[in-house]
Amino acid sequence: MAIITLSRFLIEEERNKQIICADLRFLVEIVSRACKAISIAIGKGSLAGVLGGAGTDNVQGEAQKKLDVISNEILLEANEWGGHLAAMASEEMEDPHLIPHRYPKGEYLLVFDPLDGSSNIDVNISVGTIFSVLRCPEGVPAVDDKAFLQPGTQQVCAGFAVYGPTTLLVLTLGDGVHCFTLDREFGHFVLTQENIRIPEDTKEFAINMSNARFWEAPVKRYIDELLAGQQGPRGKDFNMRWVASMVADVFRILTRGGIFLYPLDGKMQDKGGKLRLMYEANPMAMIVEQAGGVASTGRQRILDIGPTSLHQRVPVILGSKNEVERVVAYHGQ
Ligand code: P6P
Secondary structure (H helix, E strand, C coil), X not given: CCCCEHHHHHHHHHHXXXXXXXXXXXXXXXXXXXXXXHHHXXXXXXXXXXXXXXXXXXXXXXXXXXXXHHHHHHHHHHHCCCCCEEEEEECCCCCXXXXXXXXXXXXXXXXXXXXXXXXXXXXCCCEEEEEEEEECCCCCCCCCHHXXXXXXXXXXXXXXEEECCCEEXXXXXXXXXEEEXXXXXXXEEEEEECCCCCCCCCCEEECCHHHHHHECHHHHHHHHHHHHHHHXXXXXXXXXXXXXXXHHHHHHXXXXXXXXXXXXXXXXXXHCCCEEHHHHHHHHHHHHHHCCCEEECCCCEHHHCCCCCCCCEECEEEECHHHHXXXXXXXXX
């Protein structure tokens, strides 16, 4: 079978389907190269002294790992000179990173979580990078965070890398979900799964059970029914997985189905949730929907949310269509 590299895939998407233009193709190539560089940095671990804390906190008030900062820098440096972006925003930076005056500006906005699941990095569990691409609104004199505040339906591209036993890049351009595996010998991403579809039913759920006492009633009911297994109202046994790296849990769901829940819980009611809308929930929601799944807060389609702030948090329930729709139905009762 012919080897389809990411570059060839993007060229053919541009040539045959006109769903991307040269600048967006270039943007995806650049981000993929940055993900390769992050994968290499992570792979060195203790040998390069890149594990452990950076001694600083991010805008979320979370202690930053050295690799959070390194990954963020890699993405900024890779993308700022290309002329394809108007600005970038990141979980690790309070305000958007504007393109330096010495470089041309482009029509796209790139927003990312440079190292998702970084609390796992020091214990050698898979982590990843999540990214989302929006168009910069026309006629914006000076790009600020308001330019980013667009609903997830406005995304032109979304993707994530998983730095695990293999390094994977999952990508959607709005025409299906495709997975590329990094060939470390040649240094390029190779198409390994095309048009991924999430099974509509599942027997596997992902949630941090330690928050159970804080959950709202619909989520408590749903999880209790899963735990009741064959003798309960669902009439079948369920399995649980929780990696605490969204990229790993979502890739598993893309591969064999499942439901991922980080619901609103009492201890973070005032924050609106744990996961961030712009660079976790929205890109993952676009990918899940493009693969035939459903992504909701429990009360609203995630992609329809009108953002009010760059680092806004939302509840996230996504994955196999029939399971997510059941949880949404419980919220409506
Ligand atoms: P908890 C990682 O910090 C993250 O943002 C997601 O990748 C992951 O799903 C979640 O938070 C894990 O949260 O509370 O289980 O550590």
